[in-house]
Amino acid sequence: MEWRVSITDQQPFRNLVYYAGKQFEKNVSKGLDEHFNIRSYDNLLELEVHLGQLNLLDTPEILIMEVDERGKVFDVIKRLRRSSLTCGLIIVLLSARHDSRYRLLAKELRVEDYYEYPFDIDHINERLQFLRKFKLIRSDVNRLKQLPPKPYKIPIFKRLFDICFSAITLLILSPLFLIVAILIKLDSPGPVFYKSKRAGTGYKIFDFYKFRSMKCGADKELEKLKKEKNQYDQYTNGHATKPAAFVKIKNDPRITKFGHFLRNTSIDELPQLFNVLKGDMSIVGNRPLPLYEAKMLTSNEWCQRFLGPAGITGLWQVTKRGRSDMSDQERRELDNYYVQHSSIWFDLRIIGSTIPALLQKEKV
Structure with a gap:
């Protein structure tokens, strides 16, 4: 099965956030709705498959992912960090329980924020706005659209x-x-x-x-x-x-x-x-x-x-x-x-x- 999201059927590109998980999705979406466009995915596999089908112009600015019990989310992050397209994404993790090992691993993988339940959604909202404003995660999209593609030229x-x-x-x-x-x-x-x-x-x-x-x-x-x-x-x-x-x-x-x-x-x-x-x-x-x-x-x-x-x-x-x-x-x-x-x-x-x-x- 493939998961495809049509850009024309979704909310505008601006302030785009991808969310993976079910446990906190409703509360997070409601809390961030005023400033961000949220696209939700039920699990990490669905999110990763969709990310693999994107290009530079429709890649999200922020990923919010729930930490699963087996820690598979960290394997996903490693793959994202190795890709030139997704290595600069702002990544935020939400965990249902306290686990010092996962917190340390998140730090090693350069995850921007790691929250353990209970967390303040208003604080997360303010934090994401700050990260989005001051962290350059890709070149100016409008400028890129105007540039002609550079084809391969044989030496x-x-x-x-x-x-x-x-x-x-x-x-x-x-x-x-x-x-x-x-x-x-x-x-x-x-x-x-x-x-x-x-x-x-x-x-x-x-x-x-x-x-x-x-x-x-x-x-x-x-x-x-x-x-x-x-x-x-x-x-x-x-x-x-x-x-x-x-x-x-x-x-x-x-x-x-x-x-x-x-x-x-x-x-x-x-x-x-x-x-x-x-x-x-x-x-x-x-x-x-x-x-x-x-x-x-x-x-x-x-x-x-x-x-x-x-x-x-x-x-x-x-x-x-x-x-x-x-x-x-x-x-x-x-x-x-x-x-x-x-x-x-x-x-x-x-x-x-x-x-x-x-x-x-x-x-x-």
Whole structure:
């Protein structure tokens, strides 16, 4: 289940406070209503999921959370403090009982205020107004709205390398292209190349090229296979219990006989050198995604993967590609890691590790 809050359906952005918990929610909301807009969530999970779907312009100024008996609220705070979007939020904790350990932990995590029941709601109101007035937790929102977004621009050296590498490789492999084209035609009816829409850097959509490795009309069978055989989904009794963002079908029945060879040797990927030459992609980067996958990665935590180049090979390909034990979460984290640490030397290391990774051990 997902919890989504439409900004247009809520109170104005100004003085926005998110509250998590049920025990004190009514009294707190009533006491703060005059100066703050309160949005309430029944539990910490609901709050954290919603925070993960926000962006800079609709992030709250203040979080008020009730301390649960197991202290899970402190794990939530640690995750919030690690995020560049939420690390500066004003955080206030309300506890139903006295616990010196929790009070000390709140201090270590730089929680602004920790209140134990009974507490004075008028005092909390005045304190929040003070904190909000004197603590700068984000840049001027109105100014940010007027600034045009700064798109990713590929470094000159990386682009020169991409052009030279792709052009020379296409020239050298042109005889192989001809042989593969003939074999695809002999193996099954249909076009030699497969073209689909993909989302690359900054969610830019472009035509993505591959050698066709599936029978014609394979796209029409995808919805059914996603529900039954997606490698990244978590299953219970044969049914997907946690739909994943990425789709990879193990033992895909749509693949042709020659298509299995093309995929296991990664020869089907070679036409993407034309994408590199055009500037849609780079040799090294995060995999450009089908649109149905890209639309599931728009939260603050995961859209970071689109802030770098789209590539033929990348970090996840050389570390976990073809392994059935790779989770959806692991692949997302690898994509984010590449964007955060991208450099020409990192790219060269990935290219050097790509050849051993080309021969997959599993039929995916």
